[in-house]
Amino acid sequence: MTIRNATMADSEAIRAIRNAAIRDSTAIWTTEELDTSEGAAWLKPAVDRGTALVAELDGMVVGFAVVHTVSPYSGYRRTVENSVYLSDAARGHGLGTALLSGVVEKSREIGDRTMISLIEANNAASIGMNLKSGFHRAGFIPRAGEKFGQVFDLVIMCQELN
Numbered sequence: 001m002t003i004r005n006a007t008m009a010d011s012e013a014i015r016a017i018r019n020a021a022i023r024d025s026t027a028i029w030t031t032e033e034l035d036t037s038e039g040a041a042w043l044k045p046a047v048d049r050g051t052a053l054v055a056e057l058d059g060m061v062v063g064f065a066v067v068h069t070v071s072p073y074s075g076y077r078r079t080v081e082n083s084v085y086l087s088d089a090a091r092g093h094g095l096g097t098a099l100l101s102g103v104v105e106k107s108r109e110i111g112d113r114t115m116i117s118l119i120e121a122n123n124a125a126s127i128g129m130n131l132k133s134g135f136h137r138a139g140f141i142p143r144a145g146e147k148f149g150q151v152f153d154l155v156i157m158c159q160e161l162n
């Protein structure tokens with residue numbers, strides 16, 4: 001397993017993993033999959049700022065961690081949010097923690113101040129990964145969103161980087 005910086009050449013592999021989560025999971029609260037250009041537009045700001053990593057196994061991208069600023073408002077320019085997704089077979093072996101910890105370091109190096117994670121409250125793997133990567137619980141919003149006819153609570157976790 002190799003973890004390396006993502007490039008725009010990884011956009012389609014990242015889009016495939018993200019679209020699978022949109023289709024099949026409640027980790028991301030939308031049902032609208034991204035097409036090729038939307039996937040590239042989502043990835044590009046993170047590649048440009050150097051806060052996007054992929055995990056590769058036998059030449060195949062099996063997961064990613066991508067960090068974006070949380071808002072276009074200038075006051076939020078050092079406040080960022082992460083997205084970490086693995087293909088099914090890659091889960092449960094420490095890879096999510098390695099990717100998230102890696103992207104935390106990338107963010108720290110470029111001067112990001114605070115990183116947040118927005119997590120469906122029943123997502124124990126994501127909460128565990130965040131705890132192991134240095135995040136702490138910062139908030140809980142009951143009935144924050146919905147998908148597949150169910151309403152979900154949101155856990156907010158954060159880490160101060162600089």
Ligand SMILES: CC(C)(COP(=O)(O)OP(=O)(O)OC[C@H]1O[C@@H](n2cnc3c(N)ncnc32)[C@H](O)[C@@H]1OP(=O)(O)O)[C@@H](O)C(=O)NCCC(=O)NCCS
Pocket residue numbers: 021025027028084085086087090091092093094095096097098118119120123124125126127128129132
């Ligand atoms: C969330 C995700 C990225 C975590 O990555 P991972 O490689 O599976 O997680 P790790 O193996 O690094 O696990 C970290 C910790 O989380 C906990 N954990 C992991 N999988 C778990 C599970 N299925 N159930 C409960 N706790 C779990 C454990 O405490 C684990 O630490 P340990 O193995 O030392 O006990 C991955 O499971 C995934 O892609 N899930 C679907 C997409 C998703 O939910 N993304 C996050 C959106 S907020």
